[in-house]
Amino acid sequence: MILGDIWRVSCEYGEDAIRPLPWYPGNLAWHLNFSRKELRKNQALESFHEFLKHESEVGNITRQEAVSMVPPLFLNVQPDHHILDMCASPGSKTFQLLEMIHQSKEPGLLPGALVMANDLYVQRCDLLIHNTKRMCTANLIVTNHEAQNFPDCSLAKDYSEAYKDTCKPQGLEFDRILCDVPCSGDGTIRKGHEMWRKWNSGMGNQLHLLQVNIAMRGIALLKVGGRMVYSTCSMNPVENEAVVAELLRRSGNSVELLDVSSELPELVRRPGLSTWKVQDRGCWFQTHDDVPHDKKNVVLPSMFTSSNGTEGSHTVRGDVEVNIDDRSSLRNCNIEETSKNNHDMDGLPINTNKKFDCTSNILNSKFPLHRCMRIVPHDQNSGAFFIAVLHKLSPLNGCQIQGTKIQHPLAKGITAQPQKEPESETRLYKTSLTRQQNIVSKVVDSAEVLGRQQNLSMDNQTSNDNSTEVEMVFNGVESSRAESGDSMRLQKQSRWKGVDPVLFFKDEVVIKSIISFFGIKESFPLRGHLVTRSTDNARRIYYVSKSVKNILELNTEVGEQLKIVSLGIKMFVSIKCSKCMMFFTDSRFPSNTQFFFTGIHILLKS
Numbered sequence: 001m002i003l004g005d006i007w008r009v010s011c012e013y014g015e016d017a018i019r020p021l022p023w024y025p026g027n028l029a030w031h032l033n034f035s036r037k038e039l040r041k042n043q044a045l046e047s048f049h050e051f052l053k054h055e056s057e058v059g060n061i062t063r064q065e066a067v068s069m070v071p072p073l074f075l076n077v078q079p080d081h082h083i084l085d086m087c088a089s090p091g092s093k094t095f096q097l098l099e100m101i102h103q104s105k106e107p108g109l110l111p112g113a114l115v116m117a118n119d120l121y122v123q124r125c126d127l128l129i130h131n132t133k134r135m136c137t138a139n140l141i142v143t144n145h146e147a148q149n150f151p152d153c154s155l156a157k158d159y160s161e162a163y164k165d166t167c168k169p170q171g172l173e174f175d176r177i178l179c180d181v182p183c184s185g186d187g188t189i190r191k192g193h194e195m196w197r198k199w200n201s202g203m204g205n206q207l208h209l210l211q212v213n214i215a216m217r218g219i220a221l222l223k224v225g226g227r228m229v230y231s232t233c234s235m236n237p238v239e240n241e242a243v244v245a246e247l248l249r250r251s252g253n254s255v256e257l258l259d260v261s262s263e264l265p266e267l268v269r270r271p272g273l274s275t276w277k278v279q280d281r282g283c284w285f286q287t288h289d290d291v292p293h294d295k296k297n298v299v300l301p302s303m304f305t306s307s308n309g310t311e312g313s314h315t316v317r318g319d320v321e322v323n324i325d326d327r328s329s330l331r332n333c334n335i336e337e338t339s340k341n342n343h344d345m346d347g348l349p350i351n352t353n354k355k356f357d358c359t360s361n362i363l364n365s366k367f368p369l370h371r372c373m374r375i376v377p378h379d380q381n382s383g384a385f386f387i388a389v390l391h392k393l394s395p396l397n398g399c400q401i402q403g404t405k406i407q408h409p410l411a412k413g414i415t416a417q418p419q420k421e422p423e424s425e426t427r428l429y430k431t432s433l434t435r436q437q438n439i440v441s442k443v444v445d446s447a448e449v450l451g452r453q454q455n456l457s458m459d460n461q462t463s464n465d466n467s468t469e470v471e472m473v474f475n476g477v478e479s480s481r482a483e484s485g486d487s488m489r490l491q492k493q494s495r496w497k498g499v500d501p502v503l504f505f506k507d508e509v510v511i512k513s514i515i516s517f518f519g520i521k522e523s524f525p526l527r528g529h530l531v532t533r534s535t536d537n538a539r540r541i542y543y544v545s546k547s548v549k550n551i552l553e554l555n556t557e558v559g560e561q562l563k564i565v566s567l568g569i570k571m572f573v574s575i576k577c578s579k580c581m582m583f584f585t586d587s588r589f590p591s592n593t594q595f596f597f598t599g600i601h602i603l604l605k606s
């Protein structure tokens with residue numbers, strides 16, 4: 001069917017109309033030379049359009065900008081990897097990562113891997129859940145956190161000892177991290193014509209610190225030996241190379257920027273930049289201006305030159321040319337010197353209104369930023385993307401970690417207390433976080449995405465419903481709820497307002513009934529893999545993989561540090577009829593029953 005369609009469209013519209021992307025492994029990605037509008041309107045393409053729609057709905061096809069598929073390819077994902085997608089919505093790359101972990105397993109067999117997909121905004125998490133539902137995976141957890149404060153769920157020392165000999169995780173650590181940060185999005189300028197009107201250099205400046213903080217948190221959560229991909233769909237070096245330079249500077253010898261020029265050789269890419277201009281105006285300095293001026297060690301934005309007046313820098317009317325190779329990634333500079341030396345070509349001082357008081361601490365690092373990759377539209381008729389691949393060589397030291405996360409106040413007493421952060425940095429960090437969030441929501445929100453969100457049928461498994469749990473009766477037998485009842489009630493009070501806690505479903509009577517009704521082999525790992533929500537009257541029961549189960553157990557131990565908005569695969573749904581709870585089975589049952597296909601491939605393997 002697909003080959004026939006492709007052949008027909010190619011004959012009619014020329015070979016270039018549909019062609020495989022040469023750089024995507026296994027010919028699994030194809031480029032389509034038609035806009036959405038053409039596909040919808042052109043009668044001749046009708047059956048092909050129908051085919052695309054159907055295959056997209058069932059999860060066989062995902063339609064997305066070609067270059068947006070590049071970053072996950074550089075993660076070199078294996079089927080047992082724990083992967084964190086820090087800024088995941090709308091989820092096209094999450095979907096790709098899920099495809100990768102399932103690829104090498106027979107359908108129905110679950111990989112040992114796990115994808116944790118996170119986004120800051122609840123509505124965008126809903127969009128992510130909606131878009132990944134087609135994957136029908138038991139190996140996904142969706143969380144809702146500020147990526148720069150993503151919890152590590154570390155067990156306190158005494159717990160940790162007890163866990164040592166089990167293979168269970170003692171904290172969150174990931175083999176692979178995708179850090180596809182919020183950005184100005186100017187790489188989409190060929191498609192999003194609005195961008196031409198909106199773009200200004202301040203957009204990148206405003207996002208730079210947030211991007212650094214998110215990526216630093218990623219490095220802290222990355223296993224030694226693990227890979228992290230930093231990516232944006234922006235061409236602005238302030239959001240790209242300047243961020244990478246700052247990551248390398250902050251993490252010292254713990255992280256290296258990988259040369260991946262031999263990977264995906266068919267992909268046309270350009271080397272990262274070593275010099276760029278930063279417009280010395282805009283919100284960046286405003287962000288810092290509300291920090292008391294008597295505070296020492298104020299961190300200056302890393303996209304600016306250290307400007308110690310040495311060779312290699314010159315200023316051009318408000319622009320500072322930055323040369324990373326010559327000097328540093330622009331840190332803790334002496335502001336007096338900065339003021340002295342930042343004069344434009346006419347000798348007029350730049351930034352005379354800036355009152356920073358910084359210590360002089362200029363590093364002269366030579367970062368191999370050419371190893372970053374720039375994909376530009378005119379090389380292979382695509383959108384633009386920036387990608388950097390980082391490899392963790394050793395753990396970050398205490399100081400480096402300090403800056404990567406502010407502990408959630410609720411987590412106090414549950415995990416080991418982090419070392420106290422220096423006041424000035426903490427204040428600066430907190431102030432800028434609030435500002436960054438405001439900025440990000442302005443820069444990132446697109447009317448199109450919000451419109452799509454409103455039309456979504458949401459299935460985010462969360463509820464504000466505080467009604468008491470329904471009496472659980474199955475096949476006329478009172479369930480033996482007593483044992484699990486107390487813990488259920490205890491867990492009902494979630495620390496995350498509006499998000500019901502995830503509970504392991506332990507009702508033996510119900511589980512036995514399910515096993516006998518569906519003829520599931522006793523050897524099939526059902527017990528301990530079924531979860532539900534505390535206030536879910538419909539009693540939706542989800543199936544989770546072993547990897548997800550382990551993380552859930554860890555999360556319970558650490559006092560629910562993870563705000564989980566969705567997980568696993570919906571497998572059974574019970575409905576309350578007059579006398580009993582029935583588990584939905586198939587269409588031969590009365591009209592109030594329904595079959596959940598989503599979990600069938602797993603059950604069939606039992």
Ligand SMILES: C[S@@+](CC[C@H](N)C(=O)[O-])C[C@H]1O[C@@H](n2cnc3c(N)ncnc32)[C@H](O)[C@@H]1O
Pocket residue numbers: 068086087088089090091092093094118119120121124145146147148180181182183440444
């Ligand atoms: C570039 S988009 C990610 C695209 C996504 N990786 C994909 O391929 O579909 C950036 C995402 O980051 C989210 N975001 C913005 N600020 C964030 C933060 N501080 N922490 C986590 N996510 C954030 C936005 O809501 C947005 O969905």
